[in-house]
Amino acid sequence: MATIYEVATRAGVSPATVSRVFNGVNVSQEKTERVLRAASDLEFTPNRAARALRAQRSEVIALIIPDIENPFFTALARGVGDIAESEGYSVVLCNTDGDPRKEAKFLDIAYSDNVAGVIIAASGDSTDFSALVRKGRSIVAVDREIIGQNIDAVLVNNRAGGEAATRALVDQGANRIACITGPRHVETAQQRVEGWQSAVKSLTNDFGDVCTSADYLRYADYRVAGGYEAMLGLLALPDPPDAVFVANNLMGVGVLTALAEVGKTPPDILVSVFGDLPFAEFIPTAITVIHVPARQLGSTAAKMLFERIHGYSAPARTAILDHNPRTVRAIAANGS
Amino acid sequence: MATIYEVATRAGVSPATVSRVFNGVNVSQEKTERVLRAASDLEFTPNRAARALRAQRSEVIALIIPDIENPFFTALARGVGDIAESEGYSVVLCNTDGDPRKEAKFLDIAYSDNVAGVIIAASGDSTDFSALVRKGRSIVAVDREIIGQNIDAVLVNNRAGGEAATRALVDQGANRIACITGPRHVETAQQRVEGWQSAVKSLTNDFGDVCTSADYLRYADYRVAGGYEAMLGLLALPDPPDAVFVANNLMGVGVLTALAEVGKTPPDILVSVFGDLPFAEFIPTAITVIHVPARQLGSTAAKMLFERIHGYSAPARTAILDHNPRTVRAIAANGS
């Protein structure tokens, strides 16, 4: 309620001096104290709208993600939040549902809201950041790269992860390895497929050719239902696979559900998943999981963003975080 | 980049007229068209900071929750987001970790940021909303009530849900029913306990007395680890329970994990949980789950908030949503 003018009057100084006190500029000891007392008496909080307007910058960063219900992105959001908090910034979380229109709308809002920076897991590659860039705003892409716009990125090594996940299946004796990946237009989906392809080609038997048949590669939607449907589709093939590499966590859930329903849980069919399964305590059988450091992805992106906000200027950098394969074993009562 | 002044110049009108066009006030057909063309030529977007400053209100609502990694709250956030989007508002998601200090900080930000309204799942009852209220901001409490401050609330019937969950255990033949609930100072935790107590008292045998012993009621933290520890504690009792009512979803995960580890999964010990288990597809055995309509909780709260924002004024209302008991059965390969 109280404005800087009221504080100034009460402290017997000018508004400019009050502003200086709150922004760490040279003010005499004595007036500083008077201002602080007056401010605390009046419960003064600087109006952020006014500050954002005049300073052309607010202490807010926008985090734009495609799916807030995916634990991967909430973990990422925590990583961002941790760093933002330590910098005294707040985070606006925007959920796009993977819809480029909503994404564009949020970027528009970010622009007209004078946010200090944007961290975005882009849903496509068509998004235009030039307006924000022209305004001098910092942007960091996370999880999904933005090509050709000179934008910092923090990524996981999808290709290597996909290859490691597939190789784990090979090591367990799988011959006919299918792949369920995300939407065609999402680059992470393609990169994980490349990893799978590379591992499959190295199969020493001629099953490698079988795997590369179009039937064995399924594009789905990175969601539970998509993984479920895709798995049922694979099972219905005349020559069903004996293993499947699933390119994200939610589809992993769908796949395991489908397998459980038809009674062909691992190790009847071997499964490896790119990305941590939520609440993996309940996975009834042994599968391979490629651990993705989601929270670290977020904190790294936030750190890079704040470097930019604090003035670091140099051509765009790309940080690639390592995955971390590990096997989840059954702990449930079925004793496997 | 473009301001309202540049648009005005290009269209040959005053800035006031441009503003009127964008706010649906009477402007002649002809000038409206000129303004719209100029605005689109210049890619004009109104500066939200300026608008928030002058109008003392921004098209943003703040959603304050204790744990963004809890699927209950992300579902709730979606519900809020759905409604906000249809109203053309954006949502700032604030994660407090259940820390009242962070909560106060976010409320401060909400205040000084001129947000249109706040939806909050409060972490305690000590929070002070008077400053926001004085400023005429709308507030809706969700999931957790705010007492004595005349604030709208959207709640679930915790007592009835707790009672139904416990009664389900009784119906399955349980005699010695323990309860694991949330933090003492959280009202939902207490209410669910009351439901349990009420159901337990109705036990026709004298085991009812056993249940009400202090040993059988555990206060934990509403998180996975807390449920896990509490369950191990119960199992270590000289007279361990034959059933347990768990007061939230995440602790349900912890409890089932603990049970799986010691090999006493349901129906060795019967379990009922208040709140949907995330990715329940994998729950290896039959348990009772009290379904909580989290998304609907969010959308209802948002609707009530927008009614207030649009001018509805009347004493605070409280909406109580019904739970919905259902049993989750095993679909996993263990064949139970």
Next chain:
DNA sequence: ACACTATATGAAATCGATTTCAAGATCAAT
């Protein structure tokens, strides 16, 4: 003592919208 720099302060301009106020234009009714 003098010139010169560094520090402290306030008055006023500024950010970009909305909104009040007053005036001009239009139109209907008498």
Next chain:
DNA sequence: ATTGATCTTGAAATCGATTTCATATAGTGT
């Protein structure tokens, strides 16, 4: 033709901070 009501419009004030600019004061070196 006159009055009055309604609709359009622009000039200027306003929201509450930051920032520029000019001035006053203190401090330093010779």
